[in-house]
Amino acid sequence: MTASETRAADEDLDEPRFEYDQGTFEAEARRQRISRNIRKVGAYTTLSVFVVIAVGPAVYLISPAFRDSVSLFSYPPEWLPSEPTIENYRFLFRHTEYLRWAVNTLIYATGVTLVALVTNTLAAYAFATMKFPGHRTLFFLVLATMMIPVAAVLAPTYLTVRMIGGWPIIGNFIDLDTYGGLILPSAVSPLGVFMMRQFIETLPSGLYEAARLDGASEWRILRKIVLPLLKPALVVLGIFVFMLTWASYLWPLVAATNNDHRVLTVGIQSLNGQFVTNWGVMAAAALLTIIPVTIVFLFFQKWFVQASMAGALKQ
Amino acid sequence: MDAGSPPTAAPGEPWADLTLSTSEYRRQARRLRSRASRRAVGFLAPYLVIWGAFLAVPVAWGIFLSFNKGGIIGDREFVGLNNWRKVVRDTELRQAATNTAVYVVVAIGVVFGLAIFLAALLNKHRGAGNFFKVALYFPLLAPPILGAMMWFFMVHFDFGIVNVIQRLLGGSGINFLGKNPNALLTIVAVEVWRGLGFWVLFYLAGLQSVPEELLGAAKLDGARPWRRFTKITIPTLRPLLLFAFIVAVIFNVQIFDSVKVLTDGGPALGTSTVVWFVFKRMFAFQDTGLAFATSVGLLLVVLILTLLSFWWSGEHRQRRS
Numbered sequence: 036m037t038a039s040e041t042r043a044a045d046e047d048l049d050e051p052r053f054e055y056d057q058g059t060f061e062a063e064a065r066r067q068r069i070s071r072n073i074r075k076v077g078a079y080t081t082l083s084v085f086v087v088i089a090v091g092p093a094v095y096l097i098s099p100a101f102r103d104s105v106s107l108f109s110y111p112p113e114w115l116p117s118e119p120t121i122e123n124y125r126f127l128f129r130h131t132e133y134l135r136w137a138v139n140t141l142i143y144a145t146g147v148t149l150v151a152l153v154t155n156t157l158a159a160y161a162f163a164t165m166k167f168p169g170h171r172t173l174f175f176l177v178l179a180t181m182m183i184p185v186a187a188v189l190a191p192t193y194l195t196v197r198m199i200g201g202w203p204i205i206g207n208f209i210d211l212d213t214y215g216g217l218i219l220p221s222a223v224s225p226l227g228v229f230m231m232r233q234f235i236e237t238l239p240s241g242l243y244e245a246a247r248l249d250g251a252s253e254w255r256i257l258r259k260i261v262l263p264l265l266k267p268a269l270v271v272l273g274i275f276v277f278m279l280t281w282a283s284y285l286w287p288l289v290a291a292t293n294n295d296h297r298v299l300t301v302g303i304q305s306l307n308g309q310f311v312t313n314w315g316v317m318a319a320a321a322l323l324t325i326i327p328v329t330i331v332f333l334f335f336q337k338w339f340v341q342a343s344m345a346g347a348l349k350q
Numbered sequence: 351m352d353a354g355s356p357p358t359a360a361p362g363e364p365w366a367d368l369t370l371s372t373s374e375y376r377r378q379a380r381r382l383r384s385r386a387s388r389r390a391v392g393f394l395a396p397y398l399v400i401w402g403a404f405l406a407v408p409v410a411w412g413i414f415l416s417f418n419k420g421g422i423i424g425d426r427e428f429v430g431l432n433n434w435r436k437v438v439r440d441t442e443l444r445q446a447a448t449n450t451a452v453y454v455v456v457a458i459g460v461v462f463g464l465a466i467f468l469a470a471l472l473n474k475h476r477g478a479g480n481f482f483k484v485a486l487y488f489p490l491l492a493p494p495i496l497g498a499m500m501w502f503f504m505v506h507f508d509f510g511i512v513n514v515i516q517r518l519l520g521g522s523g524i525n526f527l528g529k530n531p532n533a534l535l536t537i538v539a540v541e542v543w544r545g546l547g548f549w550v551l552f553y554l555a556g557l558q559s560v561p562e563e564l565l566g567a568a569k570l571d572g573a574r575p576w577r578r579f580t581k582i583t584i585p586t587l588r589p590l591l592l593f594a595f596i597v598a599v600i601f602n603v604q605i606f607d608s609v610k611v612l613t614d615g616g617p618a619l620g621t622s623t624v625v626w627f628v629f630k631r632m633f634a635f636q637d638t639g640l641a642f643a644t645s646v647g648l649l650l651v652v653l654i655l656t657l658l659s660f661w662w663s664g665e666h667r668q669r670r671s
Binding site (some may be wrong): 088168223 | 372383385386389390392393394396397398400401403404405406407408409411412415464469472474475477478481482484485486487488489491492493494495496497499500501502503505508509511514518543546547551552554600603604606608610611612625628629632633638641642645646648649652653655656657660
């Protein structure tokens with residue numbers, strides 16, 4: 036109840052059917068207001084605690100990233116670096132291939148996103164607007180592979196890529212330790228086909244039927260009529276695929292083992308536990324890696340959230 | 351476009367010579383269909399080629415190799431059901447499967463409980479809602495590998511923040527990663543931390559679809575908040591809940607990244623999971639037959655769950671309309 040509502044209720048009190056006198060009524064209203072406020076404070080405190088837990092580990096990385104790893108073990112503990120140092124970053128850039136990994140990650144994630152967007156949109160357009168014998172069966176077959184975990188086909192995919200790598204010409208582009216071999220197997224998820232098909236089916240079919248009757252080629256219809264309407268869906272799918280790909284670990288771990296093609300996740304994890312873990316360098320690398328994503332995220336948060344929802348719901 | 355029975359005209363009728371005979375009709379229909387197929391092929395080919403080469407073929411090959419020995423290094427040898435017999439008997443795999451099951455059940459239980467609770471709070475108290483949503487979503491931005499690494503600095507026995515604070519308060523430190531069942535529970539905690547924001551947003555969207563009037567009416571009838579929650583909100587969310595549960599199982603049954611970073615399966619295989627087991631057998635121990643059979647087993651489980659989720663969402667959609 037807002038203040039004005041309370042006042043309105045106060046005026047009703049003139050009528051004798053209420054047993055409350057003015058004083059009791061106000062006391063009751065105050066009691067309710069206080070309990071409401073307590074509940075509100077409780078709710079926001081709880082939410083804040085979870086926010087601290089969510090963001091805290093990343094924020095705390097700043098401390099170990101800017102101090103000597105040895106000082107981590109000092110007693111009494113140091114919360115903030117007493118002698119801030121950029122030694123960890125110097126090590127990261129001089130003695131590891133961090134920059135190379137970052138470039139590889141960009142190439143990998145961009146490549147997968149482009150391949151997925153192009154192939155998925157084309158296939159989705161065919162599945163949504165063309166009826167050919169067996170289109171239902173084929174779509175169901177593709178759809179059935181939607182949830183296949185990378186892990187479950189990791190080894191046979193590895194074998195396939197290695198086999199293709201042995202073929203003439205094509206083997207130069209698709210092999211273990213090539214960008215082609217890294218990118219293509221990561222771009223096969225039918226999720227995008229499914230998402231784009233759902234989206235195209237929401238468009239009025241008169242849109243492309245009319246153009247078809249006028250004799251426009253399918254390619255022209257897709258480019259001139261359907262594609263402009265697909266832009267939001269393409270952005271959502273693009274963000275989703277990019278985020279999933281740059282964060283992936285398992286496939287790049289087995290497909291790209293040399294430094295020329297190694298990606299960030301695999302590279303940074305290789306700092307963990309090689310001989311003695313250099314905790315400071317690990318923290319520095321992790322911090323450096325999440326800062327750019329966080330900045331991009333803060334600018335485009337609405338799209339990000341939409342993308343992750345679209346990916347999970349698929350409905 | 352479908353070739354049913356062609357429309358017929360009796361001879362002598364004026365449109366008879368404009369009407370196709372049965373065989374002509376069939377031929378034309380076939381031509382139309384094959385033209386449609388040819389058109390579709392151009393659009394489908396780019397996707398179907400990579401899908402076939404890097405998904406369909408590997409799946410088939412994996413199934414085939416699960417009946418063989420070797421195949422990666424050295425010659426392949428057909429061994430029938432041997433690998434599958436091993437799948438049933440192997441004690442390490444059994445432990446990995448048990449760990450995975452425990453992990454999946456506990457993690458989903460905790461994350462769903464917390465997410466529904468927080469979503470209900472956010473739904474009731476809308477002030478600064480966007481800030482909370484964005485902040486809770488934040489852990490999903492970091493790759494699982496990095497997210498797990500951050501937790502080293504929280505739970506490490508020597509310098510983890512939790513232990514540092516615990517020692518300052520006079521404790522002797524909690525061994526989060528070097529002891530069972532602590533290690534598995536720590537991994538549950540890390541994954542709950544990572545997924546929570548997503549499920550909060552998911553359930554928030556669900557809660558916002560609960561009809562306002564229904565809740566208002568129940569309130570007028572004197573139903574208390576908890577009762578309104580269990581009798582109205584939860585039943586409205588129920589179709590969403592089962593679907594979410596299946597999807598969450600599919601995601602979580604693949605747990606690997608944080609295990610690899612935080613414990614690498616240890617201590618004493620206490621955090622070995624199915625995917626971790628497959629990975630080790632395949633690339634460290636070269637016990638490929640068992641690895642392939644386990645992969646196919648995982649594949650089957652996921653396939654069944656996927657079909658179940660399709661069936662469920664189809665069923666649900668039908669009931670709605």
